[in-house]
Amino acid sequence: MLQTAIEGLAYGGLYALLGLGFFLTYGVLRRIDLAYGTVIMTSVYLGAMIASGLGLSWPAVFALTLTVGIPLSLLVAYIAFVLVRHDARFSMAATLGIWMALEELILQSPGRGRGQSVTNPLQDQSLWAWGLQIRIDHVLILALSLVTAVLIARFLAMSRVGRAIRVSAYDPTIAALLGISHRRMLVIATIIASLVGCIAGWSFAMAQSAIDLHFGMWATVKGLVILVLGGTQSIVFIVTAALGLGVAERVGSEVIGTGYRDLVGYGLILLLLACEPFLRRDESQPGDGR
Amino acid sequence: MIDIVAITPLFSISLILALSCYLVLKSGEISFGQQAFFGAGAYAGGILTTMFGWQLVPALILSAAAGAVSAAIIGVSLCRVSGFRFTLMTLVLGEFAKEVFVKIEWRSVADGRAVGPEGPLGFSGIDYFYNHGIQHGMQAAIASGLAILCVVGVWLYGRTDPGRRLIAVAGDPVLAASVAINPIRTRLLAFTSAGAVAGLGGGLFAHQATYIEASNFSLMVGVHAVAYTLLGGLASVLGPVAGTTLDIVFLEGLRVVGAYRMVAFGSLIVLMLILWPRGLIGTRSGGPP
Amino acid sequence: MLHNLEMQIHDGALFGLVGANGAGKTTALDVIGGQAMADSGSVRIAGLDIGNLAAWQRAAAGVGRTFQESRLWSDLTVEDHFRVARNAARKRQCDASGARDIGEMCAAVELSKTMLDRMPSQLRLLDRRRVELAMAAQNASDLLLVDEIGAGLDVEETRALYGLIAELIEQRRVRAAVLVEHKLELLAAFATELALIADGRIQRRADCKKSTQVADLMNGMFARKRVGTMTDQ
Secondary structure, three states: OOOOOOOOOHHHHHHHHHHHHHHHHHHHOOOOOHHEEEEEEEHHHHHHHHHHEEEEEEEHHEEEEEEHHHHHHHHHHHHHHHHHOOHHHHHHHHHHHHHHHHHHHHHOOOOOOOEEEOOOOOOOOEEEOOOEEEHHHHHHHHHHHHHHHHHHHHHHOHHHHHHEEEEEHHOOOOHHHHOHHHHHHHHHHHHHHHHHHHHHHHHHHHHHHHEEOOHHHHHHHHHHHHHHOOOOOOOHHHHHHHHHHHHHHHHHHHOOOOHHHHHHHHHHHHHHHHHHHHHOOOOOOOOOOO | OOHHHHHHEEEEHHHHHHHHHHHHHHEEEEEOOOHHHHHHHHHHHHHHHHOOOHHHHHHHHHHHHHHHHHHHHHHHHOOOOOOHHHHHHHHHHHHHHHHHHOOOOOOOOOOEEEEOOOOOOOEOOOOOHHOOOOOOOHHHHHHHHHHHHHHHHHHHHHHOOHHHHHHHHHHOOOHHHHHOOOHHHHHHHHHHHHHHHHHHHHHHHHHHHHEHHHHHHHHHHEEEHHHHHHHHHOOHHHHHHHHHHHHHHHHHHHHOHHHHHHHHHHHHHHHHHHHOOOOOOOHHHHHOO | OOOOOOOOOOOOOOEEEOOOOOOHHHHHHHHHHHOOOOOEEEEEEEEEEEEOOOOOHHHHEEEOOOOOOOOOOOOHHHHHHHHHHHHHHHHHOOOOOOOOOOHHHHHHOOOOOOOOOOOOOOOOHHHHHHHHHHHHHHOOOOOEEEEEOOOOOHHHHHHHHHHHHHHHHHHHOOEEEEEEOOOOHHOOOOOOOOEEEOOOOOEEEOOOOOOHHHHHHHHHHHHHHHHHHHHHH
């Protein structure tokens, strides 16, 4: 049981990274990038494909992932959030179109959408502690996620750019008055979100020793769920929600049976979301005018 | 050229699901979960005709009812939220429903054959059309008939008080409340109707496909239906018709772009949203929906 | 922000609420109409506490309102606007104070029937205001809240609209109305009583039958204005 919980923490770490990616884009722009997971998947997939074609090892996969991922994310952000101006729903719909197109491109790529293997140098290496077998790569993923989360939190809280991003998120009008360029903030937030996503996608691929088409939708759904569970206020909540969900899913599925993991996971989230409007105090509607 | 008999059922089913999304979009929300009600209708309809020997028409009515009831249950909570939360909740709902469909296992014997959904193995042998000697031409006629029924139904919905109230609530909720319109009830009614439409489409799909499984009701199915509607525009019920036609007839039927259909379709959506955000069929008054 | 705001609106009253920008006039209407919730205090109508009801329930209980900025649904025709307002109101109305049909709704606000099939974007502001007034009045069997209906209109047009509201009260379609306005002179001609609001409180009241009170209130308003400008500088 404890062992499962620790495994769950590693997945929670991944969820945290994905949640942070959404936290950044939604935080700055109040817009949802549904293509986020697919862009990550595409980057890792292409990275793995090129690396295996050239006979390169895992660090090269990461480098290639970033080389594809960051420009691709910027392109998506430009198309969906700059070219599509109307409102947040339209931008979201545009990311949907990008998602479809990218998935199909991967299907039509030389890899044909089949799983691309990624060598895992730490495969089958485990730590023994308190009679528990713990995979080293799981520990590393967890550590990597927590470090990333702390770095992002420090960045947002301490640095000038980080503060500018938060002002921009709080009120774009005020940000503009303070001379903060919304578009610049978009670029910075997109790059960070993409970086975080690439780390998540790459470590996931390493842990699974492979990456396939399904990762895209999976990552998007999990990241959005974390954003909703953790809220849009604080990184601490995001990380807590992510770790909690990771552990709850693994432990829950061990208790109820592996086949029911997703059923229980989604069921719980749905239940939480469905109860929330009734628990909330009737908030006053915004008045008009002054 | 294009094989009308082969493509009509696919077109009709896609259109019915798109109409369901259209109704939800009219309330100002995006749902990525209509495939859940579509699936509920498919399983309900399939079970009724294969396991209980029902006729098609009552089975389809029950399919629509299954969609409506499940939509109403989730709608009680869903219609109190909006925007991003609404979309996300429908997305989780869709994934949850898919997991439920995997678990539906209910076997019985009818006419000396074992029938019923087999959990992860799917639900095969929904042979109503075959058993009743309904040929492909007739199947296409049934499918298009139901699609026309739904188009007319959704069109009429927009011309009655509940439809006008829905536009009012979506357009300006504060103004709507100030003339005594109950926003939750208005949206719940629309959402339930959308569930019924999706359920009906699902019932049709089960009989058309003869085999269904959970992956038939994945997120991509719901996403497509939304995309059809956005592509066509929200101004009138012709929007989803136009959007569905574009994808099914031109990209799928005529294979204009070969294997790259989804690439073309996805790019088309993006292009439309940039250049022509009101969709193929523009609105009367202008402005975003 | 409002503090200890207390208003009593009697049957047949045309209650004029005046004050500078930001004094809390619109907020007062929001609290009565349910567009905003008060942190404490109550809103009663004919003895019934509606303070905890949602905006649509208050409308159903007989409170109608118009908004400061012109608000209509851009996707519905004028006729659809009237239908929506009438049918929502009709369901619960037993005293049938509202207009029975769309023609009557037009007549009540002197709107030409040729406007019925137009979209709001095709109307001039005065006609938009008429439509808004007709919709609000349909629900406002007990209380009509009118927020600067003359904003953007000239004095004559505003006067015509106030005339319509006075007529609605005279015909007992609306039992009482609260009119928010900053053009005090205009309002004084129609209102039965006036109240000056500043910093979220009622500062002065005046019975419009007593011209000295009205003059006092006007002086008060201008005095505050001068103080305001002085402190601003």
